[in-house]
Amino acid sequence: MAKTSPAQFVREVRLELGKVTWPTRRELMFRTISVLAMSAAAALFFFLVDEVLALVVRFILGLGS
Numbered sequence: 001m002a003k004t005s006p007a008q009f010v011r012e013v014r015l016e017l018g019k020v021t022w023p024t025r026r027e028l029m030f031r032t033i034s035v036l037a038m039s040a041a042a043a044l045f046f047f048l049v050d051e052v053l054a055l056v057v058r059f060i061l062g063l064g065s
Contacts, residue, residue, distance in 0.1 A: 004012075023031070
């Protein structure tokens with residue numbers, strides 16, 4: 001494995017960063033809002049499933065009366 005000097009490493013990193021296609025501010029905001037919305041939907045889904053399963057278990061064990 002060839003050793004790379006720290007200066008060469010920094011040059012290569014800067015060269016690679018120049019190749020990156022960065023999202024626009026609008027794209028970034030849209031993706032952020034999408035992730036937050038999907039996270040909230042998943043949290044709500046799992047909360048509802050947990051509540052239903054807890055209700056079923058309480059019913060089966062007779063703890064709900």
